[in-house]
Amino acid sequence: MSHSDSSQSESENVGIAYVDQCYGDKTVNKPDRLSALPDHLLLHIFSSFQMKDVIITGVLSKRWHLLWTSAxxxxxxxxxxxxxxxxxxxxxxxxxxxxxxxxxxxxxxxxxxxxxxxxxxxxxxxxxxxxxxxxxxxxxxxxxxxxxxxxxxxxxxxxxxxxxxxxxxxxxxxxxxxxxxxxxxxxxxVKKLVIWGYWHQEDADSDDDDDDDKELTIWARNVTLLEISGWFHKKIPVLQNVQALVDAKLYFFEFRTNQKMLNDLLASLGHVEKLSIGPWCLQV
Structure with a gap:
């Protein structure tokens, strides 16, 4: 088999572990291009597969036989x-x-x-x-x-x-x-979500009022009953995509008197059938 024929054969069999190239009476095992890839790149490719497909790749090459165990x-x-x-x-x-x-x-x-x-x-x-x-x-x-x-x-x-x-x-x-x-x-x-406050020790120890991560975003597309209770230290609850809500309860406390936050929260709940609010919300 000529060298050009050998190159064509290798190109057509990229998915096979090894291609036998014959030169006269001598046979040489030459790895294909996939087998030549480094392990970290192969594992990156495997990361998008289901495990059953990753494990199946082990039949393509002896080198790949247990490579999946490093995924x-x-x-x-x-x-x-x-x-x-x-x-x-x-x-x-x-x-x-x-x-x-x-x-x-x-x-x-x-x-x-x-x-x-x-x-x-x-x-x-x-x-x-x-x-x-x-x-x-x-x-x-x-x-x-x-x-x-x-x-x-x-x-x-x-x-x-x-x-x-x-x-x-x-x-x-x-x-x-x-x-x-x-x-x-x-x-x-879930259909029912109950959050009993938020407390983070790093927030409690910090006096920085310029924290860029002040919001605790609650994205609740499928929830029909939501209850927010307890203390929310330096975190502002923000609701997004809560159209399915039927019943909402606001019994939480915020360490600052934040009328805008509460207005935004109530605006997100304007469609609910039943709304219950606690003493802090009433005071604000």
């Missing part, structure tokens, strides 16, 4: 249309987490139909994994198959690594408050 993004999805048994899906997650090598993960995402607390122990173990691996972004979408829903374990309410948290069909009932010091985005797919 920093773990994403699992079991759709309602899937022919795969959900029990097998749960087991595949458990097996994958055992082999995960990084000490820190950027993203951990799971979506499947959660039924009658059947897999509560598995999900609890995943939350332990999230804590141990210092996961920065957690997306736990437990599609509704149970009236009770999944109750987030208490260890998750004190997580100093979470930057982004998205929960669906989960109950949040912290016993001793919440400590998410670096959390920037919280997304909850």
């Amino acid at each position: 920093h993004n773990l994403c699992f999805n079991h759709s309602l249309e899937s022919n795969r048994d959900v029990t097998e899906f749960i087991k595949s997650i458990d097996d994958t987490l055992i082999l995960s090598k990084p000490s820190k993960l950027k993203k951990f995402s799971i979506e499947f139909l959660y039924r009658n607390n059947q897999f509560v122990d598995n999900v609890n173990n995943w939350m332990i994994f999230v804590t141990i691996k210092s996961v920065e972004g957690l997306d736990l979408n437990l599609m509704r198959g149970s009236k009770e829903g999944y109750s987030l374990p208490q260890l998750m309410y004190s997580n100093v690594r979470l930057h982004k948290l998205k929960l669906s069909n989960c109950n949040l009932v912290p016993k001793e408050g919440i400590n998410w010091p670096v959390l920037r985005v919280l997304s909850l797919c």
